[in-house]
Amino acid sequence: MKSKLFYSLFILSLVCSLQVQSQENKFFPSSDLTTVGAYYYPEHWDESQWERDIKKMAEMGFEFTHFAEFAWAQLEPHEGVYDFSWLDRAVALAAKYKLKVVMCTSTATPPVWLVRKHPDILKEHENGTKMDHGARQHASFSNNYYRSYALKMIEKLAEHYGNDNRICGWQLDNEPATNVDFGQDAQNRFRNWLKEQYENIETLNKAWGTNFWSGTYSTFDEINIPNHSQWGMNLYQRLDHSRFCDYETSSFLDEQARVIRKYATPSQWITSNYIPYYDARYIGASTELDFITYTRYMIYGEHQGIGKKGYRVGEYSRIAMANDYFRPLTPIYGVMELQPGQVNWGTINSQPLPGAVRLWLWHVFAGGSKFTCTYRFRAPIYGYEQYHYGIVGPDGVTPTPGGLEYQQFIKEIQVLRDSPSAGKIPQDYQNRKTAILYDPDNTVAINNNKQTLAWNTEAHILKYYKTLKALGAPVDFIRDTMNFQQYPVIVAPAFQQMSRQTIGKLTTYVKNGGNLVMSCRTGHQNELGHLWEAKHAEPLYELIGGEIEFYDLLRTYAPDTILMDDKKYAWTTWGDILNPDEATETWASYSGDFYSGKTAVTFNHLGKGSVTYVGADSHNGKLESEVLKKLFARLNIKTENYPEGVMTDYRDGFGIAVNYSDKPYQVELPAGTEIMIGEQPLGTADVLVWKLK
Template sequence: MSKQKLFRFLLLNFLLVTLFSTSTLAQSRNYFPPEDLTSVGAYYYPEHWDESQWERDIKKMAEMGFEFTHFAEFAWAQLEPEEGVYDFSWLDRAVALADKYNLKVVMCTSTATPPVWLVRKHPDILKQHEDGTKMDHGSRQHASFSNEYYRSYSLKMIEELAQHYGNDDRIFGWQLDNEPAANVDFGDDAQKRFRAWLKEKYGNIEALNDAWGTNFWSGTYTTFDQINIPKHTQWGMNLYQRLDHSRFCDYETSSFLDDQAVVIRQFANPNQWITTNYIPYYDARYAGASKELDFISYTRYMIYGEHHGIGPKGYRVGEYSRIAMANDFYRPLSPIYGVMELQPGQVNWGSINSQPLPRAVRLWLWHVFAGGSKFTFTYRFRAPIYGYEQYHYGIVGPDGVTPTPGGLEYEAFIKEIKMLRNNPSKGQIPQDYLNRETAILYDPDNTVAINNNKQTNVWDTEGHVLKYYKALKTFGAPVDFIRDSMDFAKYPVIVAPAYQQMSLQLIDKLTEYVKNGGNLVMSVRTGHQDEFGHLWQAKHAEPLYELIGGEIEFYDLLRPFAPDTVVMDNKRYAWTSWGDIMHTNKGTESWGTFSGDYYAGKTAVTFNKLGNGTVTYVGVDSHDGKLERAVLDKLYDRLAIEVKDYPEGVMVEYRDGYGIAVNYSNIAYPMELPAGTEILIGNTTLPTAGVLVWKTK
């Protein structure tokens, strides 16, 4: 297979993936009536509690305003206590109680926790590590999606569940698995399936050898049967083999979810939707790749010891970009989306499980809503009294009765949403907000490829993207993370940060976008390789030269103990990890130059007019994102796009005719609203963890 044919094959597959969002939107429209704005649910595990308490708990859930609940996520052992023997009677009683109190049910497949009888009878279903050791029963996600027996047997259980509940109007929708991640397994079936996947992808071994560059180090294969799963701990393993293996692992996850959805659809009535709850990993290709899902949902926890937030107590509120970026990342893939797990309070599994700041849980709920989510669930209604997640808060505490602080904040949010439902807004989204609409061109596959070959241990791909993303959010800009098959024309500005692998077709598409009046921002590590991850057989990044109006002479990587600076508009910005040293053509503006090293005075930031549009190239990754912010400031000013200047941690979005502002910063912020704006929640002085909601005109 030639590179051109292979590219068309990959492009077709990618288009099929991204068309997922278009095809499912029509199916999903009626699931969530627009007038409801959003709905709120809580996980409940009947199998964890004495049945005499179920009605009390479910009644309390309804009294607090929850509209949905969520059953059977980890209950395979209760649903199928022995092979081929199914017991849905207990679950029927729980569903009946939910219906009695007008709670819709989301039914789950329990594939994250196979029962012990299945594991002991078929130990080959367990994931195998690279060193040959296997996982064991007693945890979750220990079975391999690559094991043929596990895949087929789990679908039998799902078929029984779907036959039982698929035509039940009390079941609102289905969640597949739980927080599925890339299926990394070194077992025999995974090895066979990897070879079969490669053969399907490449067609013949010559095409694989070409794509992997196996002539290097005598790595050439003559048959697919010679190929093993690459050793990730072995130094110098073929980078493209490792990249394809990671793609395969993601495929195993997305295809397993598709298989489940196909089985459920045979029995589900048209009003039941199907989703799963992803953890927002930005190097994961499986999110959005399961074409049988109706939409995407995600999981988000904010306080677990890993993020400092803003100020000395910011860890109690959380890193402000986490919900915002998840909203903006998933919404373009799935215009209808929801949040299946949102932290209800203190958790137990983090490195340091601090209490959230009062009002923080409500803040997160409003931030999820601001991005366009149609629903939010919380894990969980009752705090567990045994098991791995002891000390994890719920909506009510371990007594099963007393609402936790987070539970009260959920209750407050539900009441506020009901107030909005009774006070609908017909206002328009402000034009200046729409004018700031910006896309970030992003491909998780590109991130994996960079992270496999960083060139410097101080490089952080996600951190680099965040420097642009956070700057755009301080502008008050609506942001979409888009893929290369999506429409570019609707965005006045597109940012392509560290987009290292680029096909000539994508470069042509970006060139057309710019010539037609678009404004493109590219950063370091962009376009250095073709779509196969090979360096161009040309000058360094030469296919970009028309776009950037110059040449990248070479790149440099500094040592952490010897950082240097870039000068732009008489200000200095420190950098270490990556710098592209550039030469500009006549007519291309040099906005910033390197200083302090042997190439002092060479260009670091360029601005080029091309056709009716512009291209800005930021040839350095700064320490703190201040250079990236300054470049975007200068660009938007040049383009006469009005921007806000919100402090870090203050986020403003619009949806359904409402404006929503949230404050993660450690200081109160005075919001300026247009005259005549009707404030519905909060006031114009926005405190830490504060929320402001208003009607637009």
């Protein structure tokens, strides 16, 4: 039995497509295309400046603002004593200048009086030390008192603003993350969660394989939170603990939403903003939310980008992948925090290239986002995020370069709004629509037992994802509970834990005409994470048209090569050695070791469709790229050939191209195209928007 933890996520994904149109019309009129907002913290500034600031925000074209995210100490200065008067005045000023307000719950920053009176609410580390007041996200979602007391504060806030038509929506917490706590409440809640998932201890023992190393349990009360630093701890116990930690986050958000829902008008939406961690199961798992949003910062020293100065533009896949990952999980999505300029908290806080902020805004829009908000309107002059840019500088008046680029984007969106009609979406673009089959639970399981330190799950997936975007394919990240048949091609990269039900569903998809690409480490285990009691990955053999004889892992200093169409591709991290059936085509073979000549890549006809199995993880993704190109050509699916860093998407009848590369690019547009924004050739950090008549 696979854990029931995220069954709710799967149900949500099934109904998302039915909800999209109604949610758009209910919360965000389709004619608006998108809307733009900015965070504002009235409690940070002298009240005499509030009206000047909010008026300036409206004059720059912003349509909503964002209050009370970290203001619990101001909302409840003493236990049970609430003060909303200052916030009422701020909301009134926003309404005066026709700005809607996103109201936030302040659960990321409990007040010091609560922490000192109830120190047990603080997260406890594995070594027994505790976090303390003075930062954020230091209270534990697994502490029973904290959960209940936070809901009291949220209920007061919702009671006050839930029937207020100046409030357009609610943000729960801020960038909620996996709740890891080793306190006593967390221990008890973990045991109760396990009881709910497995129902009896025998089922748990089987799932965890506790006969190994005398690990058998007699009761749930004997189970502790696993010591993650202790060598050899039960892999499945660790995996379930990480699932539980994610559940604590998603369930706490659901509890908040249910409280707000008692008071909120139907026109007020409820969301939370997530950092796009691709091993986080809580993203999309809170079924009480109307939709989900993400946070994205592009320039903070961690990503080189393309070319010598690419770090000023950012890694081109970061917004694209977040768009394509979030969109299928939720009826609609937005971006709650997008970088306005230079930040302060990275390893090297460089200035973005002029035009980069506008580029990011358009890239967010290209994926289908219904709104974009930025942190923050005014640059802070004190606190941990001092030196972080805002839309205006520390004087509170002068627009920053990023602020001017936000203003430019807002004006350009109005050009699209004023367009008499949207354009057509090219059929070739729709024909290459591709899904990446993905489950964050799989990523966590692999990362708990990599087999080689050289393995990187996200980097492996990006080799396929970046190629698909270079081919001009629209991409959705989907779960195995979603509809497969709408996609001409599905890629399943390193989908290691796979149930027979999923294998059967993929087999039906292929036999009905679908084209499946599977990579190494796919289907090697069942849904429990156990190896099959059969030949290695044997349940896949019908799909791939052959056997996987064994796998190999090389030393990083001694890579070998794969030969495909007279070209060599280096690999190290993982190689599945294949033995294809007679009717299955060999596309590539290994060289350089005792299994030289053995098959590395296969192509198998099955029913009306095909299965391509890529047995190795190449060094730089060029093998994966060539396999996908060959496959699309074999399927007679017309593709593009965009250089690295250039991507195009269509939404609402508009085509959008963005350029993160260090060279100009001439975008080949269909005949009859009307350019709405930008010009050819497309320069670095530039944007082109068009519609096809």
